[in-house]
């Protein structure tokens with residue numbers, strides 16, 4: 001593989017430069033290439049522009065380099081190119097997915113009735129969870145959702161979905177795609193640490209009672225912006241009281257519930273009707289790898305569709321394909337199983353603990369620095385803070401964070417991201433690789449300070 005110089009995480013090239021480099025790769029009129037020529041072309045033209053998630057300086061997104069066991073699993077999955085929809089297309093693949101999901105339910109401490117299904121990504125896992133919740137709400141209201149869709153619900157507004165302002169945008173996608181529209185999203189306030197405010201949730205649930213059906217409450221265990229974990233146990237209690245489906249979006253954060261010192265933050269997740277999780281975010285398994293869990297496996301009947309030739313009813317054969325929409329499903333379970341079996345659980349927990357500890361240490365450092373302002377206390381592996389130099393006018397502070405982001409990304413030595421919290425711009429550091437450490441983060445802070453020193457409000 002072409003090596004990215006060790007002081008870089010990618011080439012730092014502009015979109016136009018990348019486009020020019022890639023042009024020969026997509027010259028489909030050109031004669032076919034021998035495999036070694038093809039490899040050279042890809043390594044020369046594409047690889048330098050790929051992001052090295054395994055370098056210390058990569059501190060911006062939820063991505064990880066593949067782990068050795070996962071790579072072996074992926075290689076075998078690719079060799080056999082299995083579709084694992086049902087027994088008919090892959091006996092081993094179908095059973096492996098079912099066993100893997102069941103074993104993960106045990107690992108996370110879910111109910112004995114819990115089951116899971118492999119999804120293409122967290123976005124679709126969240127969407128399916130909302131569909132299943134809607135289906136249950138329809139059943140309660142005597143509506144046949146399968147036949148009539150959301151038009152079957154009485155009233156103009158239809159059912160509501162309650163979630164915090166910091167929920168992932170996949171919630172907006174979900175309600176759009178399900179025909180509920182974004183008007184169905186009822187925002188719940190967040191507290192000073194950006195976790196869902198349970199008191200406000202309780203007020204909203206009471207206000208909606210007998211006025212508008214609530215299809216689901218969606219809590220997030222590890223928000224995208226700040227990694228905040230909503231107080232799931234208290235939310236679950238309210239949902240149980242009101243008979244409402246609780247979905248936990250654990251796409252990013254659920255893995256951290258496996259780390260003993262962080263476990264208590266996730267208390268109550270086992271009470272949720274559904275939970276989504278993206279192992280591809282930090283477990284070192286190939287993208288995509290997502291799972292939707294349900295507390296009661298029987299709930300998957302809400303998705304089941306049978307035909308005369310495929311996914312036939314009552315064959316008694318393993319059939320993961322009736323738990324979600326796609327007919328063709330990849331053997332995603334194999335790289336995941338291989339990653340877990342290769343590392344073993346104690347090493348995997350260590351892998352998860354390292355970035356959490358690094359972020360906690362960074363938060364302590366930021367708190368002590370007069371030129372830095374902390375955006376929140378970290379619940380998981382994300383920290384937002386801003387540079388607030390005493391000699392720069394406060395109205396220029398937002399522009400400074402954006403400038404730091406642009407310059408750092410252009411250099412290609414490290415990566416960082418930005419986000420807005422309450423309308424204010426913050427730098428956002430993500431620790432996800434098992435090799436992440438406080439030193440790499442402090443180097444990034446130092447690089448940001450140099451940019452801040454030179455910047456006076458111009459671009």
Ligand SMILES: Cc1ncc(COP(=O)(O)O)c(C=O)c1O
Pocket residue numbers: 062120121122123124126168170220222223224249250251252278290
């Ligand atoms: C909290 C949360 N939910 C959902 C998603 C969407 O997952 P995916 O990117 O797999 O679609 C993300 C992505 O980062 C996320 O952070």
